[in-house]
Amino acid sequence: MSTMTRLSSVPYTGPAPTNRNPYVPHNAEAFDRRGAEIRRTKGLEGLDQELGQDLPTFRVDRADIVGVLRTLHDDPSLQFILPLDLFGVDYPNRDGGERFDVVYQLYSFENNERVRLKVRTDEQTPVPSSYPVYRGFEWFEREAYDLYGIRFEGHPDLRRILTHEAFQGHALRKDYDPALRWILTEKDISRIVPKLAIEPEDTEFERVTLNLGPSHPATHGTLRIVVTLDGETIVGADTEIGYLHRCFEKMAETHTWQQVIPFTDRLNYMSAIINNVGYCMTVEKLLGIKAPERAEYILLVLSELMRIADHLVCIGTNMVDIGALTNFWYLFQPREEIYGLVEACCGARLLPSYTRIGGLAVDAPPDFIEKARRLVEMIPRYVGDAEKLLTKNRIFRERMEGTGVISKEDAINWGFTGPCLRASGVPHDIRKASPYLGYETYDFDIPVAYEGDNYARYLVRLEEIRQSLRILKQALDRGMPEGPVIVDDPYVALPPKEKVYNEMESLIYHFKLIMHGIQPPVGETYFQVEGGNGELGFYVVSDGTKNPYRVRVRPPCFAIYQAFRQMITGGQIADVIATLGTVNIIAGELDR
């Protein structure tokens, strides 16, 4: 990367070269047919379909959107009940003046399929809020308002969410300067007024409003929870986020496709490699290429180890927060060992940036398999020790059982994915539903619990560690495939150094790739992986130049955390801490 930085600073004065070929998804006809089928459903006949996309895609009129969403949600043959994502895309130079696209993405468990809807709007005209159908879009709409200035009519609480109160303008608009800051002073903090939903009710106790965080040991430094208490019972709660909003999506637009990879590491920094995989596979999908077998194998092993590390940290810190320090020491030790393996692969521990578009940065060390096998043999001992202390521990169960409950229906409607959804009784896992990296060839189960409380979430995470170990065992027994770790495509991957020094063509390709970057075809695509916390999806738009036009990350924590106030209301103040630990909110991913 260092050479890349040095060479990019050489001024290039010519026109930026572009790739004007359109993107053609390899199974576009199937999605077009499926889209036509959906369009035959009663109530959806009038939709405009966009052909040649990687998902059934429809263009909807502003006024119809709530009706269309309701049909998609309610129709028994469709059942798009999971709200995945809602975001804006800005096209300021488009004809007709309607510069914004509001993109909705929904998922149906019934048919295991996704659908994309697009609504056009301008700066003034509001879009009807989808909150009546999907509560899970509440924060997503606030985010679109904050970053694009898109208004939503009928939204219960449309105010800024990621940026602060003194912020002027809307940061993700194309005409907003990426480095333009607005300073929040200590005086301005008081302008952030949480909105607490409290029923007016007479009690003999005086109500107290208490502020937890953003600097509180259990809130991981960046979450703020405001609760109104009646004695010890929470009668109203609100959450305030954005204390770690470091502008991932704007930064992605100002860097080249390859340079976005280090930014993805810092989303869910507990399982950085999974983010790398998600982003790179999305761009690979756009380019129509596939990483070599050996790279996929290494990434699968590291992804599963990272998932284990993620869950270990989640359980470990959760226990610290509720007062059981011992488990932290047990669970952090194997995590250190996992980082040892990552460090042996690429030299970095926590945030490796190990992938490249089209494969890996470097090959794994020769003793990769032995090292990984040693990890797989030693992790169960540590996990077993911690489990003996916890699973049947009466004090622990008293605190965890029946607290922070969320029902299956609510979890789906709020847009939960990952372990939190599985703990509410939905056996959904991207690794099974739409496998990638060859997960379909491995034998593993999806752990499910039905209570939806803190204890259920703890059990699901623990069992997922065991299932990941199962996948790892099978993978290590199969052995590593031989071959290269990055695609042999001079428009995507840098040629090897020895060729660059000795061959004219390779030198030219190296130069072109450094100066002009990767130029994917014009188009948009979405790809998802199973992250530590749920569906981690990337939606990218390419305009054919070396910089992404738009990179949208679908953060699983964001959907989960908006339900947090509902999960803690009615409980005790001490349960807030236990619940916050089990839902595993990673601020880097929540605020991006």
Added chain:
Amino acid sequence: MITLPGERKSQEPGEGSTWFTSTLDYLVNWARGNSLWPLPFGTACCAIEFMSMVSSHYDISRFGAEVVRFSPRQSDVMIVAGTIVDKMAPVMKKIYDQMPDPKYVISMGACATSGGFYRAYHVVQGIDEVLPVDIWVPGCPPTPDGLMYGILKLKEKIERGELDR
């Protein structure tokens, strides 16, 4: 055995001599440097590496800085671990102001030091916009041993009397 400051050079030869001379400042600085109580102002990835440094594998308690306190009133070194954004900066300032003197600040990692690679609309470009910083630890994130080295450097600085306030 612990060598007290000034002990080696001023101890009188002879039997049973257990006294030594020193300056009060020197002795106080020695005590301060060896019992730093960190306040982890951890916001992002760096905070995870901070936790690694505290936990058993690296074990900062060997150098007397393991008593992690989340209350600013009970701590003397604030370790800013992670990106500080504009929304967070006033909060950080408020917490720093509540710490009793003498107080020190370690800026851990590229983001806290300079905004890192987030040259963006919502990121503070280095916490020295808001706070006085004593030690900068490079890295993105710094390794646990890197942060440990930073703490030892702070200890040396305190013992040399550079940070008397």
